[in-house]
Every structure is written in structure tokens, then in C-alpha cells.
Amino acid sequence: KQEVTQIPAALSVPEGENLVLNCSFTDSAIYNLQWFRQDPGKGLTSLLLIQSSQREQTSGRLNASLDKSSGRSTLYIAASQPGDSATYLCAVRKYSSASKIIFGSGTRLSIRP
Amino acid sequence: EAQVTQNPRYLITVTGKKLTVTCSQNMNHEYMSWYRQDPGLGLRQIYYSMNVEVTDKGDVPEGYKVSRKEKRNFPLILESPSPNQTSLYFCASSTNINPNTEAFFGQGTRLTVV
Numbered sequence: 001k002q003e004v005t006q007i008p009a010a011l012s013v014p015e016g017e018n019l020v021l022n023c024s025f026t027d028s029a030i031y032n033l034q035w036f037r038q039d040p041g042k043g044l045t046s047l048l049l050i051q052s053s054q055r056e057q058t059s060g061r062l063n064a065s066l067d068k069s070s071g072r073s074t075l076y077i078a079a080s081q082p083g084d085s086a087t088y089l090c091a092v093r094k095y096s097s098a099s100k101i102i103f104g105s106g107t108r109l110s111i112r113p
Numbered sequence: 114e115a116q117v118t119q120n121p122r123y124l125i126t127v128t129g130k131k132l133t134v135t136c137s138q139n140m141n142h143e144y145m146s147w148y149r150q151d152p153g154l155g156l157r158q159i160y161y162s163m164n165v166e167v168t169d170k171g172d173v174p175e176g177y178k179v180s181r182k183e184k185r186n187f188p189l190i191l192e193s194p195s196p197n198q199t200s201l202y203f204c205a206s207s208t209n210i211n212p213n214t215e216a217f218f219g220q221g222t223r224l225t226v227v
Contacts, residue, residue, distance in 0.1 A: 031213045043220035044203060051213045098212035099144070099163060100171065101205065103156040
């Protein structure tokens with residue numbers, strides 16, 4: 001059974017720090033891994049998609065890496081800002097069942113001014 | 114602009130009163146799916162559709178129905194809503210031709226059943 005785990009569940013850091021969010025998955029046979037941002041009670045905003053053949057993707061202050069062999073992905077946020085406060089979710093789509101996107105439980109990030 | 118549109122965004126209803134949450138995408142995607150998000154349980158798949166007239170159950174289909182008569186629309190139907198269906202619902206779409214591409218999500222529908 002594919003499981004996606006995100007640790008820590010919550011993180012609070014002062015503004016300006018660089019930080020790393022972690023995502024691990026049990027089955028390495030995935031098409032891709034996608035990072036999302038969710039503001040409280042709001043929708044899912046796609047941040048980055050890493051295809052299985054890729055090692056990393058970058059968008060602005062965000063950098064996501066993928067290591068399929070170890071079943072890990074990280075989301076690096078540079079120079080954090082209070083506006084980055086949100087819950088960050090990672091999700092995978094696996095070969096054996098492309099019909100389901102499997103989500104981790106998320107990391108709730110709080111950036112202190 | 115590529116998007117998935119859900120309506121309504123917020124809904125309060127009473128137990129047993131049938132309701133439909135609509136979902137529409139403008140990207141000609143074959144795959145569409147519904148998820149519900151609950152505290153402590155994360156996002157769970159309700160139903161999915163791989164193409165027109167092709168639907169199948171996800172992990173938590175009880176109490177829900179779907180239909181896929183057109184490629185762009187995938188409504189979620191609650192024939193007799195109950196309080197345990199109070200949740201935040203998301204519709205998603207992506208292409209089947211290349212599952213390696215991005216999945217798009219709607220803005221969510223907050224449903225409260227009293």
C-alpha cells in the first residue's frame with residue numbers, strides 16, 4: 001500500500017530563514033510527485049511537479065528535489081516570508097494505479113514576523 | 114486560463130436533502146476525480162472517472178454518486194446527505210494520455226450537513 005508521510009506535522013520559524021519540508025513515500029514506482037500549498041479552509045495550489053525522471057524543480061524561492069530510490073522528496077523554501085504560512089502537501093501518482101493521487105497529511109508552516 | 118471550477122464554494126444543507134456539487138474543467142482532460150478532506154484523515158478519494166461514461170469507486174464512495182456524461186463535467190451527487198458528509202470537497206482533473214503531468218484541483222466546496 002502506498003503511503004506518503006510528511007514530517008514534521010507543524011513547523012514555526014522566524015522570517016528570513018531557509019527551511020526544508022520533508023516527504024517520504026513507500027513505493028518508488030511513481031509517475032510524479034507534486035507539492036501543493038493550502039491556506040486554511042481554502043483550495044489546493046500546485047507549487048511544483050517533479051516527474052519520476054527528474055531530480056529537482058525550481059520556482060522562484062522554492063526548490064523541490066526527488067530521490068526515488070530512497071523514497072524521499074524535499075521542498076526547500078528560501079528566505080521565508082510571513083506570506084509563506086500555510087499547509088504544504090506532497091502527493092504522488094503511482095504506476096500501478098494512475099487513477100489515484102495519494103496525499104501526505106501535510107506540514108503546517110508558520111513564519112513569525 | 115486552465116482551471117477546474119467547482120460550485121458552490123460553500124453549502125449548508127439539512128440531512129436528507131439531495132444536493133449536487135458541480136465540477137467543470139476546460140483542459141479537455143480525460144481523468145477527473147473527487148476527494149474529501151477531513152481533519153486528521155487527510156484527502157481521500159471518493160470517485161474517479163478515466164473518461165466519458167467511465168466511473169469507478171475510490172476509497173470512500175459510500176453515500177455518493179457521480180456521472181460523466183460529458184468530458185468537461187463531473188458532478189458529485191449526495192442523494193441523502195448525512196452529517197458525516199460534512200467536509201471540504203475537491204475536484205481534480207488531469208490527462209490520462211500522460212499520467213506524468215500535473216493534476217489540477219478546484220478551489221474546494223465546504224459542505225455542512227445539519
